Amino acid sequence: MTLLELNNVSVHYGRIQAIKDMSFTVEEGEIVSLIGANGAGKTTTMKTISGLLNPSSGSIRFAGEDITKMKAHIRVVQGISQAPEGRGIFPGMTVMENLDMGAYGRKDRSGMAADIDRVFDLFPRLLERQKQLGGTMSGGEQQMLAIGRALMSNPKLLLLDEPSMGLAPQFIRQIFKIITEINSQGTTVLLVEQNANQALARAHRAFVLETGEITHSGTGKELLANPAIKEAYLGVG
């Protein structure tokens, strides 16, 4: 079943067009990666899906419903959750309070309790650091917190904006392993990455973004094997 569908979406910052007539779908249960260089429109795409930006034309459908005009805070309740770029945790709140904010739109306390367990199982480090202030943790821990917090709304679709940004290689592998695990537990993942190698290897399907347009698409393995992509994004060729 198609979970997310973008139809000819364009986004402008003032007069500058950041995304041009973009269309793609995300099927339920998939990991889909968007890869591209700086300024390709990856983060803009994410913000448009989460509702922080409004498209100037086109439509977005989520779980069969048109959400183009829906406010960001309502999309969360509908099941779209984002771990923003640069992590975007609340630096003055503790780990626990950050996770708590992730469940802000929820009323079912028993479900929340189960999700806290789930987050702590995925990220045992967060359990150890639960009383520490978010802003005082290392980059990798903050990334874990951002993903954990996004999971606290029990999303159908998890949007991850550059989860590997600024992390050490062993952290990157760990984060991607966890993303695969989250996906295997039934959460659909849309991933934006510059680290094309990992992002393509883990993805069911992937799209390559260049200056606001999708230039290549296919399964992760197909794109990994594509010579043009190898040269442009994987540094080999």
Added chain:
Amino acid sequence: MSTTEGPPLIPGAEAKKISLDRESAGAHRRGGWFNGLGQRWNALPRQKQWFYLIIIVVLAYLLPVVNPPFISTEPGNNWPLACAQMSIYALVAVGLNVVVGYAGLLDLGYVAFFAVGSYTAAMLTSPDSPYVHIPYLWTLPVAMGVAMFFGVMLGIPTLRLRGDYLAIVTLGFGEIVRIMATIIPAMKGQVGFQNVGHPPGTDAAGNAIFLNSNGTPWYWLTLSVIIVVLLLAGNLERSRVGRAWIAIREDEDAAEIMGVPTFKYKVWAFVIGASVGGLSGALFAGQVGFVNNQKFDVVTSVLFLCAVVLGGTGNKVGAILGGALVAYIPLRFTAIAEYKFLIFGVALVLIMIFRPAGLLPARQRLLAYGRAAYNKVTGRKGVGDAGGSRAMSTRVSDEEKGAQT
């Protein structure tokens, strides 16, 4: 969930445990004399906290009567009147703290709401006003209502702006209200309104209790209002709304994608702040007895902001302290009163260097859900690797305990 729902009062040992957790959460931001005080205060059991609170409140009520030496502003300024002014500034600071401290919206035009409240009280009670007259005490809720209306009027168009842009627009709003008071004939410009009303009541000799020349009853009235506002603000702070404000202050975009309707809650912060500003303006008008357009300039707005920053942005007790200090210093040190802005400027610079979070920094609290979730987790730790259901029952029983107290 209602806005007044907060964590239950926690008796004895449990309160201690949680307060210790709070400390460890914020330990690295602390240090110094005031902070030690805050830590010790948090470590006290509830009953003792209440005990000390009652003593502090009684002392606060006695303040204008005892006229303590050294602290007193006499002979330069009448002490009870100084107390009344300090209390009004403190109330203003509590209101502005909701906007600036909790929600993190820099409002440089807060004096506008204060002015709206003052004019509402004056125009509804002064014999100089041709309009309908109502008893003074009724003007307090009316002033709040009118100020709230202005809060919505200002908030809805401007709260889509952020940071510096919002500050500039609010600065403009402050000026608009002052200039309106000058150019609208009904608001009487510099001539103003004399003999603004006061609460009813006469003493044994038949003189009115609430005189402009007697600060003590005004101080008591304002102090009582402050206590009520503090209780309400404290509840708000710990509620869902308070959590939303803190999240907005920390990172507005992140708050929005957590499911916080940020715009709505920003307007709420503005409106609640405005209502307290209007209320304090009405009290000010009654106490001084005279309202004209000279008292509501930008400098006063900055002074209000000074009070909040000085006291500790986001801390309501700090706001009271800051407000009282800002009113007190020029009254106490009359010789240097002319230089008050110089002194506040230097004081602010020094405070920003040595205590960047203000005299009484905002405490990081475990928020309502956070605490419940935290109890759950400690339960989880206690029972080793037991599954969620076991841990959950711990949490539920904690909640029941809370409900019983």
